[in-house]
Amino acid sequence: xxxxxxxxxxxxIAAIAIxxxxxxxxxxxxxxxxxxxxxxxxxxxxGPNRTxxxxxxxxxADALKLFQKEDIIPCGADRWLFTIAPAIVFVPAYLVYVVIxxxxxxxxxxxxVGAIYISAISxxxxxxIIVAGWASNNKWxxxxxxxxxxxxxxxxxxIILALAAPILITGTLDLDKIVQAQAGGFWRWNIFxxxxxxxxxxxxxxxxxxxxxxxxxxxxxxxxxxxVAGFNTEYSGMKFALFFLAEFAASFTLSxxxxxxxxxGYQPPLHVLGAQITAKLFGVIPLFSLIxxxxxxxxxxxxVLGIMWIRSTLPRVRMDQLMNLSWxxxxxxxxxxxxxxxxxxxxxxxx
Amino acid sequence: MNPIQxxxxxxxxxxxxxxxxxxxxxTLWVDRFRVKEVLLYLKSEAEKPYRMLxxxxxxDERARRTPAAQPECDFSVVYHLLSFDRNSDIRLKVPLRGExxxxxxxxxxxxxxxxxxxxxxxxxxxxxxxxxxxRRILNPPDWVGHPLRKEHPARATEMPGYTLDEDKQxxxxxxxxxxxxxxxxxxxxGVEHMYLNFGPHHIGTxxxxxxxxxxxxxxxxxxAVDIGWHHRGAEKMAERQTFHTYIPYTDRIDYLSGCHNNLxxxxxxEKISGIxxxxxxxxxxxxxxxxxxxxxxxVWFGTFATDVGAMSPVFYTFNDRERVFDIIEAITGGRMxxxxxxxxxxxxxxxxxxxxxxxxxxxxxxxxxxEYDRMIVRNSIFKQRTKGVGVYTIDSATxxxxxxxxxxxxxxxWDLRKKRPYSSYDQFDFEIPTATEGDCYARTxxxxxxxxxxxxxxxxxxxxxxxxxxxxxxxxxxPPRKADTMVAIETLIxxxxxxxxxxxxxxxxxxxxxxxxxxxxxxxxxxDGGNYAYRCHIRTPSFAHLQTIPMLSRGLLVSDLxxxxxxxxxVLADVDR
Numbered sequence: 001x002x003x004x005x006x007x008x009x010x011x012x013i014a015a016i017a018i019x020x021x022x023x024x025x026x027x028x029x030x031x032x033x034x035x036x037x038x039x040x041x042x043x044x045x046x047g048p049n050r051t052x053x054x055x056x057x058x059x060x061a062d063a064l065k066l067f068q069k070e071d072i073i074p075c076g077a078d079r080w081l082f083t084i085a086p087a088i089v090f091v092p093a094y095l096v097y098v099v100i101x102x103x104x105x106x107x108x109x110x111x112x113v114g115a116i117y118i119s120a121i122s123x124x125x126x127x128x129i130i131v132a133g134w135a136s137n138n139k140w141x142x143x144x145x146x147x148x149x150x151x152x153x154x155x156x157x158x159i160i161l162a163l164a165a166p167i168l169i170t171g172t173l174d175l176d177k178i179v180q181a182q183a184g185g186f187w188r189w190n191i192f193x194x195x196x197x198x199x200x201x202x203x204x205x206x207x208x209x210x211x212x213x214x215x216x217x218x219x220x221x222x223x224x225x226x227x228v229a230g231f232n233t234e235y236s237g238m239k240f241a242l243f244f245l246a247e248f249a250a251s252f253t254l255s256x257x258x259x260x261x262x263x264x265g266y267q268p269p270l271h272v273l274g275a276q277i278t279a280k281l282f283g284v285i286p287l288f289s290l291i292x293x294x295x296x297x298x299x300x301x302x303x304v305l306g307i308m309w310i311r312s313t314l315p316r317v318r319m320d321q322l323m324n325l326s327w328x329x330x331x332x333x334x335x336x337x338x339x340x341x342x343x344x345x346x347x348x349x350x351x
Numbered sequence: 352m353n354p355i356q357x358x359x360x361x362x363x364x365x366x367x368x369x370x371x372x373x374x375x376x377x378t379l380w381v382d383r384f385r386v387k388e389v390l391l392y393l394k395s396e397a398e399k400p401y402r403m404l405x406x407x408x409x410x411d412e413r414a415r416r417t418p419a420a421q422p423e424c425d426f427s428v429v430y431h432l433l434s435f436d437r438n439s440d441i442r443l444k445v446p447l448r449g450e451x452x453x454x455x456x457x458x459x460x461x462x463x464x465x466x467x468x469x470x471x472x473x474x475x476x477x478x479x480x481x482x483x484x485x486r487r488i489l490n491p492p493d494w495v496g497h498p499l500r501k502e503h504p505a506r507a508t509e510m511p512g513y514t515l516d517e518d519k520q521x522x523x524x525x526x527x528x529x530x531x532x533x534x535x536x537x538x539x540x541g542v543e544h545m546y547l548n549f550g551p552h553h554i555g556t557x558x559x560x561x562x563x564x565x566x567x568x569x570x571x572x573x574x575a576v577d578i579g580w581h582h583r584g585a586e587k588m589a590e591r592q593t594f595h596t597y598i599p600y601t602d603r604i605d606y607l608s609g610c611h612n613n614l615x616x617x618x619x620x621e622k623i624s625g626i627x628x629x630x631x632x633x634x635x636x637x638x639x640x641x642x643x644x645x646x647x648x649x650v651w652f653g654t655f656a657t658d659v660g661a662m663s664p665v666f667y668t669f670n671d672r673e674r675v676f677d678i679i680e681a682i683t684g685g686r687m688x689x690x691x692x693x694x695x696x697x698x699x700x701x702x703x704x705x706x707x708x709x710x711x712x713x714x715x716x717x718x719x720x721x722e723y724d725r726m727i728v729r730n731s732i733f734k735q736r737t738k739g740v741g742v743y744t745i746d747s748a749t750x751x752x753x754x755x756x757x758x759x760x761x762x763x764x765w766d767l768r769k770k771r772p773y774s775s776y777d778q779f780d781f782e783i784p785t786a787t788e789g790d791c792y793a794r795t796x797x798x799x800x801x802x803x804x805x806x807x808x809x810x811x812x813x814x815x816x817x818x819x820x821x822x823x824x825x826x827x828x829x830p831p832r833k834a835d836t837m838v839a840i841e842t843l844i845x846x847x848x849x850x851x852x853x854x855x856x857x858x859x860x861x862x863x864x865x866x867x868x869x870x871x872x873x874x875x876x877x878x879d880g881g882n883y884a885y886r887c888h889i890r891t892p893s894f895a896h897l898q899t900i901p902m903l904s905r906g907l908l909v910s911d912l913x914x915x916x917x918x919x920x921x922v923l924a925d926v927d928r
Binding site: 215312314316317318319 | 405545547554555568569656658659660661662664666670717726727730732735736885908909910913
């Protein structure tokens with residue numbers, strides 16, 4: 001490759017990276033605001049409504065506030081690890097978006113091992129949590145990190161088992177192709193395929209995913225009524241903001257994965273609502289991918305809403321119950337499910 | 352059989368001096384060397400034994416204006432025992448001579464004597480021999496003197512100004528370092544423990560409370576509870592406020608129960624003064640008390656749900672609590688601390704339209720209880736978190752002085768509203784909810800059902816509010832009746848004096864306990880004929896409940912400890928007084 005080509009390639013990568021980062025930031029800003037509104041409604045409160053029209057600037061104001069805060073590093077902390085931990089948590093949450101197909105032709109990099117990439121990348125985040133807990137030199141943080149470590153080990157397995165089922169059925173690891181396979185109406189979505197294996201895989205992914213992104217009822221590593229704030233107890237200012245952003249990015253990531261693998265990705269629920277038809281009707285070609293982007297975001301939003309609902313309703317499970325749920329329920333169920341899916345693919349779909 | 356005769360026949364060689372008190376609790380003076388035998392007999396040998404050490408306190412006897420009819424002494428220690436089987440109490444007093452006398456510990460008979468005896472030493476300087484872990488409990492460790500002794504000043508203005516210099520701050524900080532040995536925490540051999548300072552500032556403790564956790568991983572192998580952060584000397588204040596002006600202080604003992612706190616105090620004062628409270632005032636008191644019971648249980652429910660990780664219920668219950676406050680505000684003018692009951696009645700008659708407010712609330716609230724029941728109590732995660740966690744048995748609860756819903760969750764239907772009806776509770780039709788398991792979940796069930804019963808009581812008070820006076824006509828009632836003031840110059844002077852100097856209460860001694868939302872609370876009041884209490888000891892339920900935390904949480908996880916703390920429903924102001 002010549003130098004010019006290399007520079008061009010790097011430029012494209014940088015442009016994509018910045019675009020995705022901006023997208024993540026905007027989505028997170030919006031999600032935080034939406035989350036606060038939705039949770040406020042659930043809790044019969046008003047929610048933010050004073051900063052800007054309808055309170056839309058609240059999240060920005062909060063971010064600015066966090067920017068101004070003193071960045072405290074406790075004297076007994078491991079400075080280097082303490083500083084790098086928020087980045088270890090934040091970067092993977094952001095890297096996952098590289099392979100997510102946001103719309104038709106709107107994939108940053110379409111990898112042929114996309115599904116593996118997702119599960120590999122998203123599990124790095126927990127390492128950051130463990131590092132943060134260890135480096136803080138605080139017993140609460142350490143307890144949170146311990147919990148995080150055991151949660152990581154327990155919940156990686158069911159997630160991968162659940163991911164494997166739609167992959168087996170569609171026969172590809174490429175997320176773009178998985179989405180394309182689900183075209184043609186909502187009954188073609190993976191969640192309605194291979195009954196009852198894929199719906200079960202969907203459930204396992206949802207439950208294990210909630211645990212993986214650390215929200216209630218599985219928020220045991222933060223568990224504010226128990227561990228003060230868990231692994232991020234000692235963090236302040238921008239470092240805390242990164243943890244905060246990563247957490248919200250993670251709930252969007254989870255819903256993006258769920259939507260891509262099970263809910264038809266950017267495919268419209270009915271063919272008539274899709275881009276091709278709309279384009280034919282109105283003759284507007286650029287809308288082509290934007291409409292699919294809309295469907296993707298809309299579905300993600302619905303899933304995130306569900307996560308928020310669960311989060312503000314359920315009590316928190318205990319550490320040992322969380323482990324039991326994974327080892328004694330989700331993993332066996334996932335294994336059986338995988339076996340059945342395999343049999344289905346081999347004996348039923350082959351015909 | 353009369354317990355006094357019983358003791359005389361069992362211990363013919365011991366001299367029991369009987370003292371007359373206004374509350375008809377048999378009160379006997381026993382020599383300090385023989386008291387342990389008597390206590391042991393009453394606890395374990397006697398027929399229908401006195402199984403619960405209900406209260407333990409001391410009295411500085413050196414400054415009485417009028418000598419009491421009792422053995423001569425400088426200090427006395429009071430052991431107040433309770434028998435469920437007999438539904439009666441007995442009070443043993445030990446006369447002590449000298450500046451800093453000694454008495455031997457009874458922690459080997461009742462484990463819950465531990466904190467009470469520490470308090471006796473902390474407040475009076477009375478030495479407790481053979482106490483397992485003697486250190487200050489309510490006052491800061493570097494406090495000089497023993498505040499409840501009569502020579503100790505009662506006001507900050509009588510003491511040198513408080514300063515916090517660098518050295519002192521350093522010492523205070525060092526005091527917070529965990530020293531397991533000094534807390535009686537002994538590590539098992541060959542096991543390395545992590546010591547965790549749980550508090551004084553922690554979300555799960557509902558106020559300033561420090562629990563020193565000895566942990567192995569996340570398992571709590573042992574713990575020690577450090578209280579006193581909210582101590583404000585409520586008992587000392589009673590000795591410098593008139594009987595009337597002390598009422599606002601009682602509101603702040605269990606700060607979630609507002610003027611329900613006035614009730615045990617006023618019943619005691621009224622018992623000593625011999626005041627009959629008019630029917631209407633009694634039912635108004637019941638109405639307010641039950642509203643506050645609802646209010647307190649709502650706060651408990653919301654915060655408990657938060658403790659086990661449910662984010663939303665606290666908003667719902669605080670919303671409903673606001674509606675209760677609306678009624679309380681319309682009636683009393685205050686919200687959390689209305690200080691609205693008075694000696695001999697209440698401060699004012701019910702306002703016009705109060706019944707409409709209460710009726711609206713009653714048509715709204717029962718459906719909400721059902722919603723809480725569906726949302727949290729029947730939630731399977733909630734059940735998993737609370738069932739089998741922090742278990743009291745009837746025996747352990749009795750041993751540790753546990754009362755209220757926490758005791759009833761073990762299956763014992765001990766409720767003073769039924770067992771020893773006061774303030775017209777015997778006129779009401781309601782049930783005493785109990786459960787059998789004694790765990791966090793059972794405590795939840797009992798309190799939820801208690802809310803339903805409170806609604807019933809409020810409904811009956813609403814429909815059957817008697818007419819009549821809201822304030823007793825007894826001349827000892829406070830405040831004095833305005834109508835009698837402007838009759839002659841003497842009546843005006845009388846009015847002026849009793850308002851400004853306070854109305855004297857006749858010489859006497861009594862303790863009346865009532866069923867507060869959190870358990871049995873009682874005021875042990877001694878009057879030597881002045882307008883101030885000579886001694887006021889407050890028996891609070893939270894103090895007893897908090898002492899059981901190490902017992903309840905041993906061997907469980909930190910998350911369980913949080914669930915236990917939430918389910919016990921204590922208020923730290925109630926613990927530290």
